Each structure stands twice: as C-alpha cells, then as structure tokens.
Amino acid sequence: MKNSFFYLVVGFLLIGLPAVAQDKSAKVYIAKVGKGGALTPQQMKRRNDEIKFQATNRINKNLVDLLNTLTFDGLGDAERIALMQNSFLPSPNQIFSGDDVVIEDDIDPSHTSAEGAVDVDVEKYLRNMDLFYVKSDTLTIAFSQLIVSDVQEGKDYPYVKVFFTQTFRSKNKQVDRAYQPVRRVAELKAEVVDGKWRTFITRLAFLRPGEALTQLTNPTILQADGPKKPLDSKEVSFRKADNPIDSLTVKWDTQWLSVVRSTIDMIPTGYYRRGITTSKSQDNISITLSREDQQLTFRRIDGSTVGFTQARSIVGDEKLRQRSRRRLSGWLQVATGLVSLGASYAGYAYLQKQYDGYSHQVSALNADYAIWQTLAQRPDTSPLVTMPFTSYAQPGIYAVYGGGVAGGGLLINGIRLLLKAGK
Known part of the structure; x- marks a missing residue:
C-alpha cells in the first residue's frame, strides 16, 4: 500500500515533467553567397x-546643382517641371535611378534624423x-564633409554610399523653424552606360546610428531556384535589437525562409534553405529563428551575428501576456500539486506508521492471549481481530486520499497549461 502511493507520485513526475521540459529547437536557414565578379x-x-x-560627382555636383537650381528665384514653371522630370526619367541629366526612388523628407525643418522619418517618392520630394x-x-x-564608402557588390549591380x-x-x-545641418547618406x-561607368541615386536618407563605412563586402545570395511554390505564410517583421529603425521582413515554412525586405545592406533578400546546424563556412550566411520564433539571428560571412526581435502587434502582445499568465498559473498548479501530493504522502506515511504500531500491539496481545488460552484450557474463545487499515485510519485517511487526488489533478492540469503555453 505504501509503495503503491510512492509509485503513483513518481509516475506523475515521469509522465509530466519531461513534457514540461521540452523546448522547441531553433530553426536554422542557410544561403550560399558570392562576393563579386571574376575581375583581377x-x-x-x-x-x-x-x-x-562618379558617385562623388553625382552628389557633390549634380544633386546639389539640381536642388539649388530648383530653388532659384528666376526659374520659370516649365523649366522647373522639366528639371524635376529629367532628374529621374531617362535623359542625359538623369540623377536618380527612377521614379520609384524613396527619399526621407528633410524639407520639413522638424525632420532632422531617421527617428520618425517620413518617406516620399522622388517626384513628391x-x-x-x-x-x-x-x-x-x-x-x-x-553639401560638405563628403565621405565615400568602398564599393559593395549588390545582387544585380555594384553600389556605393556617400555620406555628407x-x-x-x-x-x-x-514651418516657422530654422533649418539645422543634418547628416545624410x-x-x-x-x-555601364555607353561603355562608361555611371552612378544613379537609389536611396537618399538620414544617416542612421551605426551606418558607416565597412570593409566587409556585403554578400549576394547565389542560390536562384528557391522553393518550387511561393511560400504560403504570412510576412513577419523583425527589428534590430540595438536600433529599432532597422528592420527585416521575412516569411518561412518548414524548408525555406525568404527575406522579403531588408533595410540593412549586410542582409541580402532572397531564399534561405533549412539546415541542421549553423554553417561556419565563409561561403554561407544563415538566419536562425529561436525562442518560439520571437528572435532572429543573422550570421555574416565573417561569423559575426546581428540580433533582431519580432515586432509585436497589439494582438501579439495580448497573446504573449495570455501565454505568460498560463505559464505562471501552470507552474503554480504544478507546485501546489506537488506540495499536496507530498503532504498526502506524509499523512499517509504517518497513518501507516500508526497502523503498523497498532497491528504490532494486537499481534503481541494475541500471542499472550494464546498462551493464556492454553494454560486456562479455554479453546472456545477467539483472539482479537485486527481492524482493516481504512477502518483504523478513519477519518484521516479520507483527507489523505482527497489530498492525493486533488494534488494529482492540480499537477496534471498545471502540466496541461504549461504545454498549452508552449513551454
């Protein structure tokens, strides 16, 4: 009886706790990259x-001349319209790569940094x-203090940054507010146009914290096939841990992850294939999703990593709070269940000890009575009958059994809540 109660408690622990301790493994996606062409x-x-x-001239001459000419008082309306359109449409005076170029607005004097920046297309700007x-x-x-970055190898073309x-x-x-000098990039x-290298502006923005010159060439994903069908999953945004302005938008399934949009040059868009472990080869980059897909870690070709946290919506925050409440309630019920089972076991052990003492006394009395019965020649009388354990232990045994059932129920329900919370 005593051993069966012990085995019951051990059974609860063996069945429940390993399930609670399970943690979903991180998902690793790998892409093979290249870093330039076959030039000597x-x-x-x-x-x-x-x-x-060419990039220096494009900014320090062409762009500043365009803006000064556009704001010159003596220019006619037709000339202004032609000047604007020729800057982003194919023409000898084209400066921007096209009408889809996005510019962070700095015409409003209150816009002085990337924090809270407003994006507009080049024509509206x-x-x-x-x-x-x-x-x-x-x-x-x-424009002053121009600094030009090293040339980087993009997926479709080389590119360069100019800081000024x-x-x-x-x-x-x-806006009745004076303009302040601002750092732009x-x-x-x-x-190559007509056999000569030409540069065209694809982005004009405020300088972000940490955005600077880099000697490490940004990679280009070589893998072009990707999944056979487009990924049928929702897009999820992640923000850089130390700079929320920078972000990634990705989507994934069990085999593929796609970087749909990236504001960081070092992280190329494209498909990453599911792998077993993070590759340390300098021909590969990787993305790891962990902590229930709430964290994303990008590994560069040099082994350094960049961390991101999933951008949470109101609904997502409520789900996380609900999950946290379930986890807390689950652990409380597990703890209470174990305490209840422990108390029941202690109570049961105490009653069992008392019953063992009682049984020993009855056995001793019956032994003495048997001797007396022989000496007195009274075979017709019966010895004492030992009471069953449940009868002897009443009413305490009911409390012990009730506590055991309640503790087991709390333990099972707590484990169920922890599993539901995704522990």
Missing part, C-alpha cells in the same frame, strides 16, 4: 576607383522642395 585585383581597383569618383522651400537668387543649399552634411540656408514656408548603384 587590378581591374577591380580601377573599376572601384571610377565608381567612387522635388515638388515639395519647389512648393515649400523659400526660393532665393543666391545658392542656399550646400547637408545645410539649408533658406526657410520653410509652412545617399546610396548609388553603378552601371
């Missing part, structure tokens, strides 16, 4: 020097410049 070192240096030269920036008959826009300080000396017609793609 000398050819690569000549190419990169030319691209950096130039129209806002024409409408809201006070025109002058002198040059009021200047921008100064607006005029005023905004709508322009990203330019390079392509």
Whole structure:
C-alpha cells in the first residue's frame, strides 16, 4: 500500500515533467553567397576607383546643382517641371535611378534624423522642395564633409554610399523653424552606360546610428531556384535589437525562409534553405529563428551575428501576456500539486506508521492471549481481530486520499497549461 502511493507520485513526475521540459529547437536557414565578379585585383581597383569618383560627382555636383537650381528665384514653371522630370526619367541629366526612388523628407525643418522619418517618392520630394522651400537668387543649399564608402557588390549591380552634411540656408514656408545641418547618406548603384561607368541615386536618407563605412563586402545570395511554390505564410517583421529603425521582413515554412525586405545592406533578400546546424563556412550566411520564433539571428560571412526581435502587434502582445499568465498559473498548479501530493504522502506515511504500531500491539496481545488460552484450557474463545487499515485510519485517511487526488489533478492540469503555453 505504501509503495503503491510512492509509485503513483513518481509516475506523475515521469509522465509530466519531461513534457514540461521540452523546448522547441531553433530553426536554422542557410544561403550560399558570392562576393563579386571574376575581375583581377587590378581591374577591380580601377573599376572601384571610377565608381567612387562618379558617385562623388553625382552628389557633390549634380544633386546639389539640381536642388539649388530648383530653388532659384528666376526659374520659370516649365523649366522647373522639366528639371524635376529629367532628374529621374531617362535623359542625359538623369540623377536618380527612377521614379520609384524613396527619399526621407528633410524639407520639413522638424525632420532632422531617421527617428520618425517620413518617406516620399522622388517626384513628391522635388515638388515639395519647389512648393515649400523659400526660393532665393543666391545658392542656399550646400553639401560638405563628403565621405565615400568602398564599393559593395549588390545582387544585380555594384553600389556605393556617400555620406555628407547637408545645410539649408533658406526657410520653410509652412514651418516657422530654422533649418539645422543634418547628416545624410545617399546610396548609388553603378552601371555601364555607353561603355562608361555611371552612378544613379537609389536611396537618399538620414544617416542612421551605426551606418558607416565597412570593409566587409556585403554578400549576394547565389542560390536562384528557391522553393518550387511561393511560400504560403504570412510576412513577419523583425527589428534590430540595438536600433529599432532597422528592420527585416521575412516569411518561412518548414524548408525555406525568404527575406522579403531588408533595410540593412549586410542582409541580402532572397531564399534561405533549412539546415541542421549553423554553417561556419565563409561561403554561407544563415538566419536562425529561436525562442518560439520571437528572435532572429543573422550570421555574416565573417561569423559575426546581428540580433533582431519580432515586432509585436497589439494582438501579439495580448497573446504573449495570455501565454505568460498560463505559464505562471501552470507552474503554480504544478507546485501546489506537488506540495499536496507530498503532504498526502506524509499523512499517509504517518497513518501507516500508526497502523503498523497498532497491528504490532494486537499481534503481541494475541500471542499472550494464546498462551493464556492454553494454560486456562479455554479453546472456545477467539483472539482479537485486527481492524482493516481504512477502518483504523478513519477519518484521516479520507483527507489523505482527497489530498492525493486533488494534488494529482492540480499537477496534471498545471502540466496541461504549461504545454498549452508552449513551454
């Protein structure tokens, strides 16, 4: 009887606790990358020097001339429209790669950093410049402190960044606030036009914290096939742990992960195939999803990692809070169940000990009675009958059994809540 109760408690622990201790393993997705074309070192240096030269001229001459001309007081309306359109449409004066270029607005003097930046397309940006920036008959826009990054190998073309300080000396017609010098960054793609390298602006934005020159060439995913069918899963956004402005948008299934959008140059868009472990080869990059897909870790080709946390919605936060409540309730019930089972076991052991003492006394009395019966020659009398354990232990045994059943129920329900909470 005593051993069966002990085995019951052990059974609860063996069945329940391993299930609670289970943790979903992290998911690792790997992509093979390349870092440039088949040029000799000398050819690569000549190419990169030319691209950096063209990029410097594109910003320090073409872009600043465009903005100063657009804000010149003596320009006619037809000339302004032609000037704007020729800057992003195919023409000898094209500066931007196309009308889909996104620019972080700096025409509003209150916009001075990437925090809370407003994105507009290039045409709207130039129209806002024409409408809201006070025109002058002198040059009021200047760029200084230009720094050019190393040429990076993109998926479809080489690109380069130009960092500079921008100064607006005029005023905004709508906002009564003086302009402050701001740090800007322009990203330019390079392509060969009529046998010569030309650069075109693909992005114009505020300089983000940590966005600087890098000697490590950003990778390009070589794998082009990907899954046979598009991934049938929702897009999920992740934000950089130390800088929430930078983000990734990804979607995944059991075999593939797709980086749909990335604001960070080091993380290329494309497909990553599910692997067993993180590859340490410099030909591979990887993305690991962990902690119930709430955390994303990107591993670069040099082995360094960048951490991201899933951007939570209101619904997601409520689900996490509900999961936390379930987990807390589950652990409380498991703890209470174990305490109840322990108390029941202790009570049972105490009653069993008392019953053993009682049985021993009855046996001793019956032994003495048997001797007396022989000496007195009274065979007709019967010895004492030992009471059953359940009768002797009443009413305490009911409390012991009730506590055991209640403790077992709490333990099972607690384990169920922990499993439901995804522990």
